[in-house]
Amino acid sequence: MSDRRWRALFGPALVLLLLAGCGSKTVTVTGKIMKGGEPMKVSEDTYVTLSFIPDPRPSDDKTSSYSAKFDQKTGTYSVQLPPGSYRTKLVMAYPAKAGQLNAPRPIDSPKAYDLTRNQELDVEVPGK
Numbered sequence: 001m002s003d004r005r006w007r008a009l010f011g012p013a014l015v016l017l018l019l020a021g022c023g024s025k026t027v028t029v030t031g032k033i034m035k036g037g038e039p040m041k042v043s044e045d046t047y048v049t050l051s052f053i054p055d056p057r058p059s060d061d062k063t064s065s066y067s068a069k070f071d072q073k074t075g076t077y078s079v080q081l082p083p084g085s086y087r088t089k090l091v092m093a094y095p096a097k098a099g100q101l102n103a104p105r106p107i108d109s110p111k112a113y114d115l116t117r118n119q120e121l122d123v124e125v126p127g128k
Contacts, residue, residue, distance in 0.1 A: 029068075030078045031121040033090065039075030040125060047093040047104065050077050050123065052086040055112040065089070077123075083116040088123055 032039040033050060042048060051065040066086075068079035088109040096102035113121060 025083060026080045027083050027115055028078065028080050028118045029115055029121055030076065030119075031123060032075050033070070033077060033125060034075070034122050035125045041075045042072045042092075043095065044072055045095045046072065047091070048072065049091045050079075051089045051091075052079055052081055052115070053089055055085045055087045081115065085112045086115050087112050090123065090125060092125075 029052070033048075034040060048070050050068040050070055052068065053065045057064070066079055066081040068077040070077045090107040091104045092107075093102055093104040107125060109123070115121070
């Protein structure tokens, strides 16, 4: 086999192999935020943030958490993050009534979730 033909056949394959190893690996986690067994649907002026925090926390503090995109009309979320073990933190702030202050209410998960592949995970919110 000539040198030119060798490069034409194996050059692109080698480039693809190298590129495949360079990409960052992430998993996609989707699900619903559940309250009382039903998806938690809130008004558009309700502040909701669902964060996934590595467990145990890395010592380098480069990434402290990954925020999910939350759909207030359906109660669903999605997030892409590196595979690993995570705890969740949900922060909600309902619209304040006239003359009242409404501070966000953080809810930390009592357990860590093993998120090593694309999967669906429903997160239950405890009652008030």
